[in-house]
Amino acid sequence: MLRIAVPNKGSLSETAAQMLHEAGYTGRRDPRDLHTADPRNGVEFFYLRPRDIATYVGSGALDVGITGRDLLLDSGSEASEIASLGFGDSTFRFAAPAGGDFTDLADLDGVRVATSYPGLVGDFLAARGVTPAKLVKLDGAVESAVRLGVADAVADVVSTGSTLRQAGLEIFGPVILESEAVLIASGTEQPGTATLVRRLQGVLVARQYVLLDYDVPVANLERATAAAPGFESPTVSPLHDPEWVAVRVMIPRVDMNHVMDELYAVGARAILVSAIHAARL
Ligand SMILES: Nc1ncnc2c1ncn2[C@@H]1O[C@H](COP(=O)(O)OP(=O)(O)OP(=O)(O)O)[C@@H](O)[C@H]1O
Ligand SMILES: O=P(O)(O)OC[C@H]1O[C@H](OP(=O)(O)OP(=O)(O)O)[C@H](O)[C@@H]1O
Numbered sequence: 001m002l003r004i005a006v007p008n009k010g011s012l013s014e015t016a017a018q019m020l021h022e023a024g025y026t027g028r029r030d031p032r033d034l035h036t037a038d039p040r041n042g043v044e045f046f047y048l049r050p051r052d053i054a055t056y057v058g059s060g061a062l063d064v065g066i067t068g069r070d071l072l073l074d075s076g077s078e079a080s081e082i083a084s085l086g087f088g089d090s091t092f093r094f095a096a097p098a099g100g101d102f103t104d105l106a107d108l109d110g111v112r113v114a115t116s117y118p119g120l121v122g123d124f125l126a127a128r129g130v131t132p133a134k135l136v137k138l139d140g141a142v143e144s145a146v147r148l149g150v151a152d153a154v155a156d157v158v159s160t161g162s163t164l165r166q167a168g169l170e171i172f173g174p175v176i177l178e179s180e181a182v183l184i185a186s187g188t189e190q191p192g193t194a195t196l197v198r199r200l201q202g203v204l205v206a207r208q209y210v211l212l213d214y215d216v217p218v219a220n221l222e223r224a225t226a227a228a229p230g231f232e233s234p235t236v237s238p239l240h241d242p243e244w245v246a247v248r249v250m251i252p253r254v255d256m257n258h259v260m261d262e263l264y265a266v267g268a269r270a271i272l273v274s275a276i277h278a279a280r281l
């Protein structure tokens with residue numbers, strides 16, 4: 001059985017469980033369950049703190065896991081990313097009191113920096129020759145550290161930026177990391193890992209793409225397929241009227257209306273969009 005680590009709580013847990021469900025796996029029914037087996041799919045799920053998942057996978061105790069890229073790098077674990085999962089996006093940034101003296105990385109030399117990710121931040125600063133006086137390790141609510149006097153600047157996860165603003169802080173300096181949820185593994189690939197990756201990628205495709213069907217005069221086919229070239233090549237089928245063809249192609253969901261406008265403008269008609277429920281590319 002493939003042993004899979006899944007976040008038990010926090011920002012990543014709900015979407016991770018939902019993705020696994022859409023990929024055909026049976027997860028836990030009770031949110032307090034720590035472990036569940038899905039023998040039909042040959043997997044076992046272990047529900048763990050996202051921060052600990054890289055440790056379990058890196059040590060070989062578990063085969064694969066879902067966690068954040070930032071948490072993986074912070075852990076210093078041997079595990080590595082094998083797929084990105086398209087959710088849990090965040091940016092990791094430095095911040096300091098708004099309108100203050102901090103403008104670039106060098107300003108962190110000799111000051112106290114609070115963070116919940118000392119591994120990630122320490123490596124980033126060391127690689128750039130910046131030596132803070134102290135990395136203050138906090139569990140959360142890092143934004144309060146400056147106001148409460150335990151640090152001069154912070155480094156933390158930023159999503160909307162509203163927590164920073166409320167604490168009177170503003171971002172400065174370079175982007176430390178662009179993070180998202182990732183699938184991690186270590187050592188030799190286990191049987192079953194490739195199937196898990198393909199299934200999760202199928203879920204991503206089904207979420208991110210739609211199926212587009214339209215009819216177009218043969219004379220305008222080249223212009224139409226240029227507007228929506230698809231993954232490999234569009235499927236073109238004959239219609240009863242020899243001057244028209246039917247076209248089917250996958251397009252990114254976000255481009256859907258824009259592409260429909262373009263196709264209409266080059267003479268396509270009966271333009272239909274449908275959802276993809278599952279995919280294996
Ligand atoms: N708005 C957000 N706040 C915190 N983490 C986020 C956010 N958006 C995405 N993430 C990602 O979620 C992961 C952190 O999840 P984790 O469960 O450890 O923390 P959390 O959601 O802050 O939960 P808690 O603080 O309650 O333990 C990181 O990979 C982080 O980049
Ligand atoms: O940019 P924003 O949209 O405001 O989100 C970012 C904030 O959200 C998270 O905190 P969380 O709510 O998890 O609390 P914590 O600090 O106790 O972990 C994160 O640590 C930031 O503080």
Ligand SMILES: [Mg+2]
Pocket residue numbers: 140
């Ligand atoms: Mg948090």
